[in-house]
Amino acid sequence: MSDSSLLLNPIGRVVSVLTDRSTAPRQGDEGAPDAWIDIDPAVADGIRDLRVGEEIVLLTWFDRARRDVLLVHPRRRFDRPAVGVFSTRSPDRPNPIGLHQVTILAIEGQRLQVSNLEALDGTPVIDIKPLLGPVSER
Amino acid sequence: MSDSSLLLNPIGRVVSVLTDRSTAPRQGDEGAPDAWIDIDPAVADGIRDLRVGEEIVLLTWFDRARRDVLLVHPRRRFDRPAVGVFSTRSPDRPNPIGLHQVTILAIEGQRLQVSNLEALDGTPVIDIKPLLGPVSER
Numbered sequence: 001m002s003d004s005s006l007l008l009n010p011i012g013r014v015v016s017v018l019t020d021r022s023t024a025p026r027q028g029d030e031g032a033p034d035a036w037i038d039i040d041p042a043v044a045d046g047i048r049d050l051r052v053g054e055e056i057v058l059l060t061w062f063d064r065a066r067r068d069v070l071l072v073h074p075r076r077r078f079d080r081p082a083v084g085v086f087s088t089r090s091p092d093r094p095n096p097i098g099l100h101q102v103t104i105l106a107i108e109g110q111r112l113q114v115s116n117l118e119a120l121d122g123t124p125v126i127d128i129k130p131l132l133g134p135v136s137e138r
Numbered sequence: 139m140s141d142s143s144l145l146l147n148p149i150g151r152v153v154s155v156l157t158d159r160s161t162a163p164r165q166g167d168e169g170a171p172d173a174w175i176d177i178d179p180a181v182a183d184g185i186r187d188l189r190v191g192e193e194i195v196l197l198t199w200f201d202r203a204r205r206d207v208l209l210v211h212p213r214r215r216f217d218r219p220a221v222g223v224f225s226t227r228s229p230d231r232p233n234p235i236g237l238h239q240v241t242i243l244a245i246e247g248q249r250l251q252v253s254n255l256e257a258l259d260g261t262p263v264i265d266i267k268p269l270l271g272p273v274s275e276r
Contacts, residue, residue: 127233
């Protein structure tokens, strides 16, 4: 059963020194390196108002994750009970979307440098959103 | 060009009194109603550790959005300059993923009731994640 209306179109790719899932940090604030995002020229207009110093929410697609996992052992502690995957941030999940709060460190043409990103090199980027401030400032 | 590895499989659907985009609130904290999420029985194990009172991040797919929009007028203020879509929370964007921070109000079998959700009735739900607490508690 295929429904192309639910097909993601990557807007860019992660360029990172991280290439191996087994040694990657579990979250951005657990020692992840800075990384670059190569934005697809087709969506360049969409990033034109991003600025250095802004905090953004980056959505990625963990393309090396398993999608058939519903119960996981958080932090690979197999001595503890398995937990429903929607109570965890495991990359292995039915729709392996990564949610990363990062700061824009540099912008060079269609490349963004961001802080502390735990996604692997080559990971598709699927969306960028601003952090929401107070209602009065929207 | 189709790559089924980037195909989303909905894990549930929104059941809401909101049916019309033109009258829906723009964000959950701008007067959105409580709503139910019908979880697909195939992924029921994944929600088994969710509890009433928890704050979660709900990811939805705005299936009535336009995907060809790169510049938008925030809040439909056409007297102001258009802004790159990745600097906005507009549902119209290349991958129309909704990000909603909500509280679980009730759980009845495979249905979750959540607070202040601005997604329309029938909207596919694609992921649920816990809010991340301090590193020491993960």
